Amino acid sequence: MAKVDCDLSVSTVPTAPIAGQKPGTSGLRKKTKEFMSANYLANYVQSVFNTLIEMKTPVQGGTLVVSGDGRFWNPEAIQIIIKMAFAAGVGRVWCGTGGLLSTPAMSAVIRARGKGFESFGGFICSASHNPGGINDDYGIKYNCENGGPSPEKMTDLMVEWTAKIAEYKICDKIPDLDLSKPITYDLGDGKSVEVFDCVEDHLAVLKTCFDFDSIRGLISHPDFSMTYDCMSGVQGPYAIKIVEGELGAAAGSCKNAVPLPDFGGPESAWHGHADPNLTYAVELVRDMGLNKEGLPIASDKPIPKFGAAADGDADRNMILSSQFFVSPSDSLAMIVANSDLIPQFKDGLKGCARSMPTSGALDIVAKKKGIECFEVPTGWKFFGNLMDSGTHYFPDKKTYTPFICGEESFGTGADHVREKDGMWAVLAWLQILAKKTEKSGKLVTCEDVANEHWKEYGRNYYARYDYEGVDKAKSEEMMKMMSDKAGSLAGQEFGGMKMKTNDIFEYVDPVDGSVSKNQGIRYIFEDGSRIIFRLSGTGVAGATVRLYLEKYEAADGSLNQHQFEVVKPLAAIALELSQLQTYTGRETPTVIT
Numbered sequence: 245m246a247k248v249d250c251d252l253s254v255s256t257v258p259t260a261p262i263a264g265q266k267p268g269t270s271g272l273r274k275k276t277k278e279f280m281s282a283n284y285l286a287n288y289v290q291s292v293f294n295t296l297i298e299m300k301t302p303v304q305g306g307t308l309v310v311s312g313d314g315r316f317w318n319p320e321a322i323q324i325i326i327k328m329a330f331a332a333g334v335g336r337v338w339c340g341t342g343g344l345l346s347t348p349a350m351s352a353v354i355r356a357r358g359k360g361f362e363s364f365g366g367f368i369c370s371a372s373h374n375p376g377g378i379n380d381d382y383g384i385k386y387n388c389e390n391g392g393p394s395p396e397k398m399t400d401l402m403v404e405w406t407a408k409i410a411e412y413k414i415c416d417k418i419p420d421l422d423l424s425k426p427i428t429y430d431l432g433d434g435k436s437v438e439v440f441d442c443v444e445d446h447l448a449v450l451k452t453c454f455d456f457d458s459i460r461g462l463i464s465h466p467d468f469s470m471t472y473d474c475m476s477g478v479q480g481p482y483a484i485k486i487v488e489g490e491l492g493a494a495a496g497s498c499k500n501a502v503p504l505p506d507f508g509g510p511e512s513a514w515h516g517h518a519d520p521n522l523t524y525a526v527e528l529v530r531d532m533g534l535n536k537e538g539l540p541i542a543s544d545k546p547i548p549k550f551g552a553a554a555d556g557d558a559d560r561n562m563i564l565s566s567q568f569f570v571s572p573s574d575s576l577a578m579i580v581a582n583s584d585l586i587p588q589f590k591d592g593l594k595g596c597a598r599s600m601p602t603s604g605a606l607d608i609v610a611k612k613k614g615i616e617c618f619e620v621p622t623g624w625k626f627f628g629n630l631m632d633s634g635t636h637y638f639p640d641k642k643t644y645t646p647f648i649c650g651e652e653s654f655g656t657g658a659d660h661v662r663e664k665d666g667m668w669a670v671l672a673w674l675q676i677l678a679k680k681t682e683k684s685g686k687l688v689t690c691e692d693v694a695n696e697h698w699k700e701y702g703r704n705y706y707a708r709y710d711y712e713g714v715d716k717a718k719s720e721e722m723m724k725m726m727s728d729k730a731g732s733l734a735g736q737e738f739g740g741m742k743m744k745t746n747d748i749f750e751y752v753d754p755v756d757g758s759v760s761k762n763q764g765i766r767y768i769f770e771d772g773s774r775i776i777f778r779l780s781g782t783g784v785a786g787a788t789v790r791l792y793l794e795k796y797e798a799a800d801g802s803l804n805q806h807q808f809e810v811v812k813p814l815a816a817i818a819l820e821l822s823q824l825q826t827y828t829g830r831e832t833p834t835v836i837t
């Protein structure tokens with residue numbers, strides 16, 4: 245315990261509302277310079293505290309977690325939040341070493357650290373996979389006592405506060421604290437800051453989910469090799485400690501494993517977009533012997549048998565085997581199909597869920613296995629209530645846990661935390677491969693698992709087209725034009741395919757009854773093929789139109805075609821239905837994945 249002699253007096257600083265402080269799919273994200281401008285961060289943080297106090301959260305004397313993904317300006321922002329937390333009455337602040345905590349680790353810390361001192365929530369300083377740096381993006385998310393993102397009723401209150409805020413409070417005489425190594429600072433008056441190893445809590449939770457010995461066995465198999473690209477995001481310390489340390493992967497298996505404030509910046513192969521997909525994870529995709537369409541290319545180096553990548557805050561994952569890409573929708577369905585090989589689910593799965601645009605591969609598995617399956621809007625927060633069913637939050641509700649869920653946007657996870665979890669997804673795959681390898685005696689790869697899966701369940705060919713940085717007003721007009729036609733196209737033919745329904749997706753939460761309207765436009769055809777349009781809720785400038793394409797091929801059909809080719813006829817229909825080229829002036833998407 246290090247005693248810090250400091251003045252804990254609270255300064256009240258007058259301020260005025262700043263327009264546009266409204267969180268999107270995943271917290272508040274803006275240009276870094278906007279966040280750094282006078283009172284911007286303080287207004288938002290104070291609005292969160294005001295909301296918490298209004299909601300009777302035990303802020304007074306309570307424990308709060310503050311950390312982030314290591315991006316530019318995090319060190320400064322974390323010190324400001326600590327000083328404001330004490331001014332709001334917080335008793336103890338927890339930080340990961342270096343101010344680092346991945347998003348799933350934050351969730352694990354909030355839920356599981358220091359029994360008896362559980363924290364009431366945490367601030368994650370991250371804009372996820374968005375580039376970091378003074379000219380790029382900054383973000384902040386508040387997670388609640390269950391370790392999950394704030395629900396909509398809470399973010400609505402925060403937004404109300406941002407519109408009426410008149411002052412914020414800060415203990416501005418507390419000196420900046422060194423967060424680089426584990427230590428506890430005693431600030432006096434019952435207030436303390438505890439810095440702890442950023443990996444330990446997450447690792448402890450993961451150890452309860454998986455059989456580390458069996459994964460170690462796979463990793464030491466003479467035919468096995470792997471690479472894990474951390475893309476200079478926060479996953480580095482976790483990957484080194486867990487994959488190379490605990491599981492014994494060869495030194496150097498974890499690449500780009502030092503967190504950088506700009507995630508490698510413009511000079512990196514991924515131009516600072518620490519986003520694990522076929523377009524941005526350039527180094528990994530090349531090392532796995534693929535091009536950005538996911539097609540095999542010649543390689544002059546040995547190709548690892550298993551490959552993975554994580555985004556800036558390490559909640560996303562991408563999974564590959566040699567010259568083979570596992571699409572995220574398939575990854576989710578395959579993990580659920582093989583969940584009996586994962587100790588976390590030894591007593592059986594009770595529920596699973598996907599976001600609406602994620603392919604229906606999961607539904608087919610769930611139906612065959614008799615597991616309850618939910619379709620929710622895009623955004624991890626929608627999974628939270630399902631995971632909390634049957635707990636002290638919703639004691640009267642039927643429980644859906646143990647539970648697995650995921651999204652097409654490279655997010656997969658389960659109810660061990662309340663965030664998607666990049667490391668969990670990697671370990672889930674390694675666990676499945678380990679158990680199958682133990683059984684068969686020869687090394688089983690992700691490609692083997694996929695082929696076996698499609699032969700049993702059929703294949704949902706899938707692709708997502710992103711049109712990034714398009715004009716916001718024009719893309720909203722386009723969405724409105726399609727919305728106005730909802731319900732009117734059933735029975736009509738498009739490109740030789742008959743439309744079954746076209747609607748606007750709306751979700752009624754089965755646990756708390758809350759309704760989320762306007763969650764994307766769906767065109768569903770007679771043969772089960774789907775075309776979906778959404779506007780991204782995570783962008784910072786302009787708008788991103790997302791177009792999701794899906795075509796189902798039955799188990800006795802042609803299962804080894806290229807996914808991007810199979811969905812091309814659907815893309816042509818989608819462009820006709822949306823008039824996208826006319827509205828946005830774009831001929832081609834910026835990202836296909």
Ligand code: G6P
Pocket residue numbers: 269270372599622623624625651653655779780781782783790
């Ligand atoms: C974040 C959220 C996910 C969401 C993804 C894409 O990662 O946590 O739940 O699927 O963003 O969201 P967007 O609104 O950009 O499609």
Ligand code: ZN
Pocket residue numbers: 347372373555556557558559560
């Ligand atoms: Zn992320």
